[in-house]
Amino acid sequence: MDIQHIAKLANLLIDADQEKLFTLQLTAILAFVSKLQSVSTENVEPTAQVTGLVNVYRADVVDQSRILTQAQVLSNAKKTHNGYFVVPSVWT
Amino acid sequence: MDIKDLTIQKALEGYRKKQFSSVDVVTACLENVGRYNKEYNVLLTVRDEKDIIEEAKRVDSSLPLGGIPIVLKDLFTTDGVRTTAGSKVLDAYIPPYDATVVRKLKDAGAIIIGKANQDAWGHGSSGENSDFGSTKNPFDPSRVPGGSSSGSAVAVAMGMALAATGTDTGSSVRLPAAFCNLVGLKPTYGRVSRYGIIAMASSFDSVGHLTKTVYDNALICEITAGKDPFDGTSAEVPVPKYTGKLGKTLKGVTVGIPKEYFEMKGMDPRINDLTRKALDTMQGLGAQVIDISLPHTNVAMECYYILVPSEVSSNLARFDGVRFGNGRDEFGAESKRRMMIGTYALSSGYYDAYYKTASKVRTLIKKDFDDAFATVDVIVAPSSPTLPFRIGEKSNDPLAMYLSDIFVCPVNIAGIPALNVPCGFVDKLPVGIQLIGPQWSEEKLFSIGNAYELRTNNRH
Numbered sequence: 001m002d003i004q005h006i007a008k009l010a011n012l013l014i015d016a017d018q019e020k021l022f023t024l025q026l027t028a029i030l031a032f033v034s035k036l037q038s039v040s041t042e043n044v045e046p047t048a049q050v051t052g053l054v055n056v057y058r059a060d061v062v063d064q065s066r067i068l069t070q071a072q073v074l075s076n077a078k079k080t081h082n083g084y085f086v087v088p089s090v091w092t
Numbered sequence: 093m094d095i096k097d098l099t100i101q102k103a104l105e106g107y108r109k110k111q112f113s114s115v116d117v118v119t120a121c122l123e124n125v126g127r128y129n130k131e132y133n134v135l136l137t138v139r140d141e142k143d144i145i146e147e148a149k150r151v152d153s154s155l156p157l158g159g160i161p162i163v164l165k166d167l168f169t170t171d172g173v174r175t176t177a178g179s180k181v182l183d184a185y186i187p188p189y190d191a192t193v194v195r196k197l198k199d200a201g202a203i204i205i206g207k208a209n210q211d212a213w214g215h216g217s218s219g220e221n222s223d224f225g226s227t228k229n230p231f232d233p234s235r236v237p238g239g240s241s242s243g244s245a246v247a248v249a250m251g252m253a254l255a256a257t258g259t260d261t262g263s264s265v266r267l268p269a270a271f272c273n274l275v276g277l278k279p280t281y282g283r284v285s286r287y288g289i290i291a292m293a294s295s296f297d298s299v300g301h302l303t304k305t306v307y308d309n310a311l312i313c314e315i316t317a318g319k320d321p322f323d324g325t326s327a328e329v330p331v332p333k334y335t336g337k338l339g340k341t342l343k344g345v346t347v348g349i350p351k352e353y354f355e356m357k358g359m360d361p362r363i364n365d366l367t368r369k370a371l372d373t374m375q376g377l378g379a380q381v382i383d384i385s386l387p388h389t390n391v392a393m394e395c396y397y398i399l400v401p402s403e404v405s406s407n408l409a410r411f412d413g414v415r416f417g418n419g420r421d422e423f424g425a426e427s428k429r430r431m432m433i434g435t436y437a438l439s440s441g442y443y444d445a446y447y448k449t450a451s452k453v454r455t456l457i458k459k460d461f462d463d464a465f466a467t468v469d470v471i472v473a474p475s476s477p478t479l480p481f482r483i484g485e486k487s488n489d490p491l492a493m494y495l496s497d498i499f500v501c502p503v504n505i506a507g508i509p510a511l512n513v514p515c516g517f518v519d520k521l522p523v524g525i526q527l528i529g530p531q532w533s534e535e536k537l538f539s540i541g542n543a544y545e546l547r548t549n550n551r552h
Contacts, residue, residue, distance in 0.1 A: 001436070003432070006432045006435055006436050006439070007432065009435045009439060010405060010431045010432050010434075010435040011409070011412075011420060012420055012423065012428055012431060012432065013420070013421050014428070018425075018428075022428070022429065022432070025429060025490055026429065026432060026433060026436075028490075028491060029397065029429070029433055029490065029491065030433070030436070032393075032394060032397070032491055032494075033394045033397050033398050033433075033437075033446070033450075034394075035391060035394045036391055036394045036395060036398070036446075036449050036450060036453055037445070037449065039388070039391055039449075039453050039456070041449060041452035041453060041456070044452040044453075044455050044456060045452070045455055046448055046451030046452050046454070046455065047451055047452075047454040047455040047458060048295065048451065049295050049325070050281055050282075050295065050458065050506065050507030050531075051281060051282040051325055051327055051507065053282070053324070053325065053327065056324040056325075058321060066322070068188055068189065072188035072189075073188070073415075075186065075188055076184075076185055076186060076188075076415070076416035076417070077414065077415055077416065078413070078414075079414075085414055085415055086414075087414055088414070
C-alpha cells in the first residue's frame, strides 16, 4: 500500500513519523475488512440508502429565507478580498 | 434543588404548579457546570450565563419544552455559537445558521446551556478522540463515558442539563447512554432532519438524544422528528404523540434475542447475566421471548468500516481551510485514518472489491433484520460487550476500539431505530440494553422501554 499516494488522493499531509504508524495501522484495518471477500454476494443488489425515497424535489424558485448574505458566507474565511474567498495557489 | 434526579416531566409539572421556576432549574444546571465541567471536560462552549438566565425569565412556559435546559452535541450547527465538531479544524468556527433540530428545540422553548465535547467528527466510541481531551465517566472518572456523544451523556448524568442531543452513526448515542446510565435513542434513519448536522456518513447518520427517562426521551422525539424540506433524506412519515402511547405491560409482545450476539467472544459474562435478567423481567411483564438469528453479524463490523470511512472521506473533503476552519493538517490521527481508508476503498481498482462488496453485504445485513422482524416485534441485545473501559485502555489499538461497536453498528447499517435503556450495574458501573425495532417503530420501542423502566427503576 502506497500511503503517500492515498494521502495525496485524500488531500492530507502525512509526515515521515506518521507514515510508518499509519502504514501499520491501515494494513491491519484493511486485512480486517478484507474478510468481506468471503461473503457470497452473487446476485445481491448493493444498498446505497435505506429510506427507499426517490426523486425528492422542491420547486425551482428562490426562497429568500434560506439565503445567507455575502457577509455571513464570508464570516468564517481566513482570507477574503473585496467580497471574494482567497484561495491558495493550485500551481505546484 | 437536586437536579440530578429531576426529569423534564417533573420540571414541566413543577413550573406549572409554580413549585419552582425555569430560572431555578437553569441556575442549578449552571452551578453543576461550574462544579464539574473543568474536571470532567464536558462542554466545549458554555453560553453566556446572563443570556441563559434572561431566556429562562422570559420563556413561554406553555411551550412543550418551555424553560427546559438542554445541551447540544458540538456537531449541531448553532447560529452565532461556536461549533467545533470536537475538532481543532473548527476551533473558531461560528456558524451563520441553526440546524433544523436546533431551531425546533428553540421554538419549543428549550434553553441551550452549551455545546458538548465529543470524539472529533463523531470518529470514536469512547470520547477519547476529541481534539480537546477526553470527557470522563461520572461513575468513575478514570473510565470513558462512551462516544462519540460523550459530553452530551455526561452533561445529563451530572445535572448540567435535562436532556442532550447526539448523533448515532454506529454507536454514538447508545454507547454513551449505556456507559452513563441514561436512555438514548437512535431513531430510524430519516426520522429526524440532518440539516445543519455536520455530516459524518450521510447514509448512516441518525440524529438522536439522551435523557434520564423514557418519557423524557419520547417527548424530545415528538419535537425533533418529522419531514424537513431542507433534508431530502427525511421521510414523510407522520410523527405520533409518542408520550401518549407509553405502555405498562408487554402482553402480546414478542421479543427476539439474536443467538450470535450471546455467543460473542469477549463479552463480559456479567453483562450477559444482566441482559438475561432483563429478559426475565420482560417475560414477567407478559412478553414472549424467542431465539432469532442474524447470520451476517460476523461481518457487520467489516462492512461498517468500509462504508462509513468511504462516506467520511467524501464528507470531510469540504474542510479545505478556505471558506471556513483551519487547514487539513489540523485533523487528528483517527480522522486521518478514516479518510485514508475511505479514499482507498473508493479508489480506482479497489472500488469493486471494497466499497461495492460492502454495499452488497449491507443489503444482506438489512435483510437479516427484515427477516427477524417478520417473527418478532422487537430485538433485545446488550449495548456494549464490556463495561465502561479505562481511559487509554483501547486507544492504542484502533481495531480493538472498533470492536466495541459490535452490538450497535449493525443497527445503523440497516437504518433501523434502537433505544438504550439502563438495566443495572456491575461493580457500580452502568450497563444498558438495546431495544431494536423495524423502521418507524419508535412508538413501540418507547412503549416497551417505559414498561420495563416502570418495573425496574434503574436510576441508582
